[in-house]
Amino acid sequence: xxxxLIVLSGGQDSTTCLYWAIDRFGAEALTSVTFDYGQRxxxxxxxxxxxxxxxxxxxxxxxxxxxxALGGDALTDSNIDIEDGTDAxxxxxxxxxxxxxxxxxxxxxxxxxxxxxxxxxxxxxxTDYSGYPDCREATISALQxxxxxxxxxxxxxxxxxxxxxxxxxVMLARDLGALPAMALTHTCYEGKRPPCGRCAACELRAxxxxxxxxxxxxxxxx
Amino acid sequence: xxxxLIVLSGGQDSTTCLYWAIDRFGAEALTSVTFDYGQRxxxxxxxxxxxxxxxxxxxxxxxxxxxxALGGDALTDSNIDIEDGTDAxxxxxxxxxxxxxxxxxxxxxxxxxxxxxxxxxxxxxxTDYSGYPDCREATISALQxxxxxxxxxxxxxxxxxxxxxxxxxVMLARDLGALPAMALTHTCYEGKRPPCGRCAACELRAxxxxxxxxxxxxxxxx
Numbered sequence: 001x002x003x004x005l006i007v008l009s010g011g012q013d014s015t016t017c018l019y020w021a022i023d024r025f026g027a028e029a030l031t032s033v034t035f036d037y038g039q040r041x042x043x044x045x046x047x048x049x050x051x052x053x054x055x056x057x058x059x060x061x062x063x064x065x066x067x068x069a070l071g072g073d074a075l076t077d078s079n080i081d082i083e084d085g086t087d088a089x090x091x092x093x094x095x096x097x098x099x100x101x102x103x104x105x106x107x108x109x110x111x112x113x114x115x116x117x118x119x120x121x122x123x124x125x126x127t128d129y130s131g132y133p134d135c136r137e138a139t140i141s142a143l144q145x146x147x148x149x150x151x152x153x154x155x156x157x158x159x160x161x162x163x164x165x166x167x168x169x170v171m172l173a174r175d176l177g178a179l180p181a182m183a184l185t186h187t188c189y190e191g192k193r194p195p196c197g198r199c200a201a202c203e204l205r206a207x208x209x210x211x212x213x214x215x216x217x218x219x220x221x222x
Numbered sequence: 223x224x225x226x227l228i229v230l231s232g233g234q235d236s237t238t239c240l241y242w243a244i245d246r247f248g249a250e251a252l253t254s255v256t257f258d259y260g261q262r263x264x265x266x267x268x269x270x271x272x273x274x275x276x277x278x279x280x281x282x283x284x285x286x287x288x289x290x291a292l293g294g295d296a297l298t299d300s301n302i303d304i305e306d307g308t309d310a311x312x313x314x315x316x317x318x319x320x321x322x323x324x325x326x327x328x329x330x331x332x333x334x335x336x337x338x339x340x341x342x343x344x345x346x347x348x349t350d351y352s353g354y355p356d357c358r359e360a361t362i363s364a365l366q367x368x369x370x371x372x373x374x375x376x377x378x379x380x381x382x383x384x385x386x387x388x389x390x391x392v393m394l395a396r397d398l399g400a401l402p403a404m405a406l407t408h409t410c411y412e413g414k415r416p417p418c419g420r421c422a423a424c425e426l427r428a429x430x431x432x433x434x435x436x437x438x439x440x441x442x443x444x
Contacts, residue, residue, distance in 0.1 A: 062288055062291050062292065063287050063288060063291055064287075064288050065285050065286075065287045065288075066284055066285060066286050066287075066288070066329055069284050069285055070284065070329065070332055070333050070336065071336065097332045098331075098332050098335045098336065098372075098373045098375075099328060099331065099332055099335075099369065099372040099373045100332075101372070102328050102368065102369070102372045103325065103328055103329070103332075106321060106324050106325055106328060107288055107292065107325070109320075109321065110292055110319045110320050110321055110322075110325075111292050113320045113321075114292065114293065114320070133371060133372055133373060133374045134372035134373070136371070138371050139368060139371040139372040142364065142367045142368040142371050142372075143368045143372070145364045145368075146324065146361065146364040146365045146367075146368045147321065147324070149355060149358070149360050149361040149364050150320075150321040150323070150324045150355055150356035150361040150364075150365070151320045151321045151355060151356070152355045153320075
């Protein structure tokens with residue numbers, strides 16, 4: 001049996017990928033990792049656990065305390081509150097790290113290597129909202145080559161959403177039976193549940209569901 | 223001025239690279255990072271600080287708590303003592319991670335990116351003792367490409383020791399004036415100072431100095 005590991009953030013995209021992986025590899029072949037890197041909203045971690053539980057697959061939370069220290073401040077000044085710190089210009093937490101997905105996927109590959117798992121699945125996409133250079137296909141392809149050489153493994157990184165629009169991602173989620181799990185996901189930049197509906201992340205999510213003409217289980221009236 | 227960042231472990235090789243970088247970029251253009259990843263011997267961290275101080279360059283210690291959790295055990299069982307755990311077959315600490323240098327260099331690249339540093343220097347070598355696949359030139363070359371794509375940067379990874387034997391590394395250290403700093407470095411697998419002289423690491427170091435016909439300042443009679 002081919003085994004697969006999914007990087008699960010608790011958001012809409014990685015949850016869709018989880019169902020893609022169930023469809024591709026089978027739930028029994030699948031497990032997931034979630035990174036606790038000091039993100040602003042702890043609710044993300046709870047959502048990742050809830051989604052994995054709902055889908056019936058295992059989930060391991062891996063701590064990353066390095067991001068906060070990279071800036072230099074959090075390391076030397078323990079008074080700085082990492083969780084509350086946000087860059088006004090970017091809206092990113094002050095734990096944002098260039099090439100962050102490279103770190104996530106390298107850790108995931110190491111975790112997979114030690115368990116004879118050859119397939120990694122991640123929700124990165126170069127379409128629409130994701131302008132991060134570490135989400136692009138060329139980067140992921142180069143990383144896969146690096147991991148294969150650096151670990152002497154046959155790891156493959158699957159990116160089912162790489163070229164999909166948000167609308168197409170929502171339609172894929174529907175086709176894969178992932179919509180019920182969407183009620184458990186987290187998207188809001190404000191960290192609110194129910195979501196604020198006004199931040200850029202909420203607006204993008206709403207736009208995708210609207211264009212797909214599908215009700216979002218997270219916000220639809222019950 | 224071109225700036226450079228060196229990954230400094232406190233060992234013989236990274237110390238030699240530090241002096242290579244001083245020669246190439248100048249001490250004022252140089253800073254260093256050391257990773258505290260739960261290594262068995264804390265003396266390594268002290269040696270890195272001492273070497274950086276001796277050479278007159280800055281040093282930042284970055285914590286990595288993820289390695290211990292990757293195995294799954296240290297995360298779920300806080301009774302496991304990471305520092306004491308050693309695999310009997312490999313002699314490696316149970317925090318050993320496949321592709322560990324990929325993590326180190328990706329963090330180093332992120333640290334450098336945020337400070338407009340374009341040059342990374344690392345002591346990895348594919349000659350002699352270093353059979354790790356993440357130390358090979360092909361891996362480092364693939365990683366450099368991944369980092370450039372993933373961070374949209376022009377980072378260059380320098381590996382001055384890549385094709386040198388231990389003997390040649392010792393001779394390079396002498397030519398660069400790095401020998402006095404060698405008294406501050408740490409090599410011994412047993413974590414002993416003065417070094418045990420019997421472990422594989424001590425024997426390899428002694429062999430390199432002997433073949434170069436140079437006294438090791440760490441063990442030579444004062």
